[in-house]
Amino acid sequence: MPQNPFFWWAGLLAALLLAPLLLGVINKTKACFVGRQGPSLLQPYYNLHKLFRRGCIRTTVSCGPLAWAPGIELSALLLAVLFLPYANQLSPFAFAGDAFFFAYLLGLGRFALIIGALDTGSSFEGMGASREVQFSALTEGALFAVIGFLAFASRSLNLSEMLSCPLPSNIPTVIAAVILAAGIAFIIMLVENCRVPFDDPETHLELTMIHEAMILDYSGPDLGFILYSAALKLWLMTALVVLMLLPGDLAPPGVLFILHLLGIFLGGVVIGAIEAVSARFRFLKLPQFLLGALCTALIALALTVIGTGGGLQ
Amino acid sequence: MTATTLTINNATAVPMQEVPSLPVNDFRDTLLELVQQQEHRVSAFFGLPASPAGLGLELVAVLNHPEDGNCKLARTVVKDSFLSLTPECPAFHWFERELAEQYYLEIPGHPWLKPIRFQPPLPGSGGSKTTTTIPNLTVGDTDYFTLEGEACHEVAVGPVHAGVIEPGHFRFQCLGEDVYSLEISLGYQHRGLEKMLLGGPDRRTLHLLATASGDSSIASTTAYAQLCESLDHTLQPEPEALLLRGIAAELERLANHVGDLGALAGDVAFLSTAAFCGRLRGEFLNMTAEICGNRFGRYLVCPGGVNMAFTPAQARKVLTWLQRVMSDVDNALELLFESATVLDRFEGTGTVSTAAARELGLVGPAARACGVNLDLRHTHPYGCYTLSAPAQAADSAGDVLARASVRRQEIAASAAWLREQLAGWQKENRRHRSTPRLAPDMIAVSLVEAWRGEMCHVAITDADGTFRRYKIVDPSFHNWFGLAMSMRGEQISHFPICNKSFNLSYCGHDL
Numbered sequence: 001m002p003q004n005p006f007f008w009w010a011g012l013l014a015a016l017l018l019a020p021l022l023l024g025v026i027n028k029t030k031a032c033f034v035g036r037q038g039p040s041l042l043q044p045y046y047n048l049h050k051l052f053r054r055g056c057i058r059t060t061v062s063c064g065p066l067a068w069a070p071g072i073e074l075s076a077l078l079l080a081v082l083f084l085p086y087a088n089q090l091s092p093f094a095f096a097g098d099a100f101f102f103a104y105l106l107g108l109g110r111f112a113l114i115i116g117a118l119d120t121g122s123s124f125e126g127m128g129a130s131r132e133v134q135f136s137a138l139t140e141g142a143l144f145a146v147i148g149f150l151a152f153a154s155r156s157l158n159l160s161e162m163l164s165c166p167l168p169s170n171i172p173t174v175i176a177a178v179i180l181a182a183g184i185a186f187i188i189m190l191v192e193n194c195r196v197p198f199d200d201p202e203t204h205l206e207l208t209m210i211h212e213a214m215i216l217d218y219s220g221p222d223l224g225f226i227l228y229s230a231a232l233k234l235w236l237m238t239a240l241v242v243l244m245l246l247p248g249d250l251a252p253p254g255v256l257f258i259l260h261l262l263g264i265f266l267g268g269v270v271i272g273a274i275e276a277v278s279a280r281f282r283f284l285k286l287p288q289f290l291l292g293a294l295c296t297a298l299i300a301l302a303l304t305v306i307g308t309g310g311g312l313q
Numbered sequence: 314m315t316a317t318t319l320t321i322n323n324a325t326a327v328p329m330q331e332v333p334s335l336p337v338n339d340f341r342d343t344l345l346e347l348v349q350q351q352e353h354r355v356s357a358f359f360g361l362p363a364s365p366a367g368l369g370l371e372l373v374a375v376l377n378h379p380e381d382g383n384c385k386l387a388r389t390v391v392k393d394s395f396l397s398l399t400p401e402c403p404a405f406h407w408f409e410r411e412l413a414e415q416y417y418l419e420i421p422g423h424p425w426l427k428p429i430r431f432q433p434p435l436p437g438s439g440g441s442k443t444t445t446t447i448p449n450l451t452v453g454d455t456d457y458f459t460l461e462g463e464a465c466h467e468v469a470v471g472p473v474h475a476g477v478i479e480p481g482h483f484r485f486q487c488l489g490e491d492v493y494s495l496e497i498s499l500g501y502q503h504r505g506l507e508k509m510l511l512g513g514p515d516r517r518t519l520h521l522l523a524t525a526s527g528d529s530s531i532a533s534t535t536a537y538a539q540l541c542e543s544l545d546h547t548l549q550p551e552p553e554a555l556l557l558r559g560i561a562a563e564l565e566r567l568a569n570h571v572g573d574l575g576a577l578a579g580d581v582a583f584l585s586t587a588a589f590c591g592r593l594r595g596e597f598l599n600m601t602a603e604i605c606g607n608r609f610g611r612y613l614v615c616p617g618g619v620n621m622a623f624t625p626a627q628a629r630k631v632l633t634w635l636q637r638v639m640s641d642v643d644n645a646l647e648l649l650f651e652s653a654t655v656l657d658r659f660e661g662t663g664t665v666s667t668a669a670a671r672e673l674g675l676v677g678p679a680a681r682a683c684g685v686n687l688d689l690r691h692t693h694p695y696g697c698y699t700l701s702a703p704a705q706a707a708d709s710a711g712d713v714l715a716r717a718s719v720r721r722q723e724i725a726a727s728a729a730w731l732r733e734q735l736a737g738w739q740k741e742n743r744r745h746r747s748t749p750r751l752a753p754d755m756i757a758v759s760l761v762e763a764w765r766g767e768m769c770h771v772a773i774t775d776a777d778g779t780f781r782r783y784k785i786v787d788p789s790f791h792n793w794f795g796l797a798m799s800m801r802g803e804q805i806s807h808f809p810i811c812n813k814s815f816n817l818s819y820c821g822h823d824l
Contacts (some may be wrong), residue, residue, distance in 0.1 A: 123468040127490075202582070208580075278652075
């Protein structure tokens, strides 16, 4: 597999710069589906620009976490971006076990937001935090089942190798398993990024919010940090799905880089399309759905074990 | 045996002294008997200072039976206290709370006597001035139900909400995600409408009623016009004027129902119908503007007829417009009602039982969705509905889906009726403008089926033919408690769609 570090660095830069554009693509797709013109593709950038020029208003009853949370969230995400093998090029920061580091960096960001939300003492934010914890506990199981599958299929605990190595694609059960696992990763991505049908990022109804309820008290640059982190997280998780489906030996790095970007924006179009045609699920349905996702991920793992004859070499 | 009540038709007036004035105990027994045994509805129950002054407070009850087609009036005079009817008959709950705050009337036995609007008392309120029933008038500052224990928590929503909607305060007592009880506290929109109407009709009256609840302008001004016409026999609206009122009323119904279904779709993040219905609601409002120049139909209806002439050419224009818009509406609603994810959210959510709907006296689409057969256009026909009325909608499940489906049926029925009436519009109506001169010492009752349900206006004139009391009972007044009931045991995240499925008026309630 030819390696070209230039394209990894280009991929990192693209993640940092283009993450808000992915949100723009999703919103534009939704608007097109329902016959509206919709906001400009660049609207998320305008929003961030607006927020960073503003002052912060913070509640006086906070004992600290409210102010730290956005910084921790953003730092966690900025660390996490270093470990994905963009365009199937190995990350220079990769180490064995970095898949867990990656997963728990996302977890750390979430934890910071939850503590910040509880810090406000608001009933809306408390409800949001409680829901976030409940659903992320279930999502985490599915996420680790997918990581386990990838580790098994690639014989590696290193995220870069897991996602960029050519899988033994001559074994049909493994191909089926990859598609299953990518599907589950897509669902995890929707849940983690509060997309319809699991959550509604556009709602103004506090009582129905999950993620959004936790950030009701933030304003100005604090909110800008959180929104930018959220965009970055969406980009990372979409990239994860794309990398799972994109075999590393398909093309030279330059072409892979283009395919990688196209794949991510295609992911945005798919998310937008789902949001346009589907209503949001009931809360009671989410645990069932997430446990189903966990089971499916375990099936993918089992298929790989059977397909490759079992056992790490 | 002397009659205990006086029976009159909808939109008619009788001299006040013909209404039998009963001793308090007989009055209570009569009301209980009619509501509990004979399935009557409480349309209005209100007070006014007894005349001559100093006697105490006169209580007037207006009941109606869904199948009789008429109204029953009864009255009594109390000094400063009235034994509550609510424990036996929940339909009086809100009315008695209103009475207690409007006239400082003591109502012993009421289970939860607190202000509904936090309004200052009306002129001439009798009773003992030392009453402690209503200690303060800061809106929303009162006792609420509380729940104590490890697992329960309280969520307070409003009065300032996210989004451009009216103010109201909602207190949820929750066990985790489940709502144990919801208490609704209103009054933020109170502006003293009933007080301002005293001494009328004058130049402000029509304006005040057109804005009683801005989205029900046609219904409200129609109710007022009917009262004036029953109290002043020189005002006889021509049939075309009555029909134009009906056309405007159905357009009002269409605009609001379409808007509500779109809002319901928006709340479950079903974008296509939400986006379409938002636009389509505007089309119906613009049709109303084509008729009278105002998108909400303000000042179209006036005592004696209508304020605008509607030509056959305009009727043809609105007819083709309506046909075009209705095909879009059908598409948007088909999308909504055929989407499995949407039906899953609506079905079985926010259920109100038929028994609860009857006991609380729910009205309009909310009642029809619970299997209660109520529609004044059919049961107490008035104006053009005496000739023909849109088909009545019905459902029985009592959940959000039933309320949505009743609205969908009513959209289809109103549109079909409108097509028929617009196609038959042959001659231009006359514009009417006059100041009503009302007969003295009369009581008049006017019931109108607004898009939210039964709207009841009662006027009592004094010796000079001006309003001694003008009572407005908006449909929302009956239905707010239905919303609270629909949330019992429901998931708190379902509140927005329950709320939208009722879509009640804050300002119509607060007056």
